[in-house]
Amino acid sequence: MIAEFTVINKTYSATKISLFITNYGKELRMRADIRRKEKMEKVTEFVERMKKVQEEVGIALKKLRRR
Numbered sequence: 001m002i003a004e005f006t007v008i009n010k011t012y013s014a015t016k017i018s019l020f021i022t023n024y025g026k027e028l029r030m031r032a033d034i035r036r037k038e039k040m041e042k043v044t045e046f047v048e049r050m051k052k053v054q055e056e057v058g059i060a061l062k063k064l065r066r067r
Contacts, residue, residue, distance in 0.1 A: 015060040022057050025050045 008020045009028045020028040025046065 014064040015057045017053070017057060017060075022053060025053050 005028070009018050011018050015022070018028070020026075
């Protein structure tokens, strides 16, 4: 469990972003407080945010390949 957390939460030098953010579009949290009420993100906002993250990662990987 700790090893998995370490791998998916690591910020990679090539992309400057973690695998978790790349896949889910948000920071990985260790604990969730179920009593805390958070505003739910709209699906369209989530999709747009994820597209932006994927584009940024794609650009970073292309730059890395050119090196």
